Amino acid sequence: MNDEARKLPLSLVDLLLDAVLLVDAAGRVVYVNAACERIFGYAPDEIIGRSMIDLVAPEDRDRTLEEARIVMTGQPRIGFENRYVRKDGSLVPIMWSARWSEADQLRIGVARDITERKQAEELQAATYAVSEAAHDAVDLTSLFREIDQIIEKLVPLAGLAVATCTPGTNELTLSYERNLPELPSDMQTTFLKRYCSEAVLNGRPRTLSDDELLATRPGKAAAKADQPYLVMPLIDQKEAVGALILKSRHGAGYSQKDRELLQFVSAQIATAIKRRQLTEKLMQSARYDDLTGLPNRRLLYDRIRSALARSRGRGTRMAVLFIDIDGLKQVNDSLGHATGDKLLTTVAQRLKECLREEDTVARLGGDEFVVLVEDLGTPQHAVAIADKLRSAIGEPVDVDKTALKAAASIGTAVYPEHGVEPEQLLRHADAAMYLDKKAKAGETSWDR
């Protein structure tokens, strides 16, 4: 140490909030001030004589050695950042100001604990990432995956589950799960009811021990142990959206600081999930029929266009079948609208059951359905499919313990024989359906 430094009253150096360290040419610590203990957790006699690099987080060692080499060439440096492993095993981020004293053959370093700044930066990055994810995620599952990655960067996370509330209720269902095999499906309901609902209703986080988690299995009693799990409620504008179930790394639980960070991002996550749910609902009702859940007219046209492109490319046939339920008005008028609805949903279900997964059953509206079948052998196959559908629709439908018998008129159109555009094929099938209905005119279309 030079004379100036020696003259510096040590009591003054010990008042500094930053740590002061002197390290010799071999990298060993020869002096530390009092702030060192607060920042690194080691008392001076525990750190003096040790190799400085051993205290650096393993991932940061190479660039720290390189930085030390530059300082020792005589270039004073300010602003280098790395992380140290504190005595309790936690990491502390440090910003350095350092220079080499040729006369003393010592590296003089001043270390500033930048934990708070780093946390503020991490929180800002996480908030930004959540809003980006809310915007970019193609669906809820990919949003949950993004949220998982964002939280993993923020706190020590070994596994995550997301439970969401059925809109308008506080009933929770598990919507996402990673590395939480201790939450098997048979205990989900109990777990969600007991712990997640409690956190959501109170609007407060809830820690959980292994034993408490296992106690959701029938016949097991809860006992307090470590608290490796944390349930964070997700609340947007006072409305319950769901809950995050976090499993900490090595079962260590979460510190007060972690919880504060999580509380802040949970609010952003709740808003992101709510927004995505609303978008999905809008997208769903723009493409699907509310009553039957079948594709609507818009989605049907998209599917017919894509199927035509495929059929053209492969040189295969496809069929469009136009189906109109007979006498629905009469059912509504005599048995009530709810019975009419039941008839429509039953028909929708039966049509789907008659067809392959890759075929499309759509509801155009009212009592009109359209079926789209690709890779058709011959035009005659379309007639065979129509017959199969007609028989399925004709099976009795149970309404209020009474069997209601429905019937349908069906017309078919085949690509390329009857048209090469969606409108042409639908017009042809509609006209054929009309002929079918006309042929049956006078017959009773429904019976009980």
Ligand SMILES: Nc1nc2c(ncn2[C@@H]2O[C@H](COP(=O)(O)OP(=O)(O)OP(=O)(O)O)[C@@H](O)[C@H]2O)c(=O)[nH]1
């Ligand atoms: N229950 C119920 N009825 C509906 C729905 N949408 C339309 N309808 C009714 O379905 C009936 C369709 O009338 P029509 O086109 O004359 O059909 P229909 O009585 O089956 O007569 P045909 O088709 O000529 O055999 C109307 O009374 C509509 O009000 C619905 O979602 N649910």
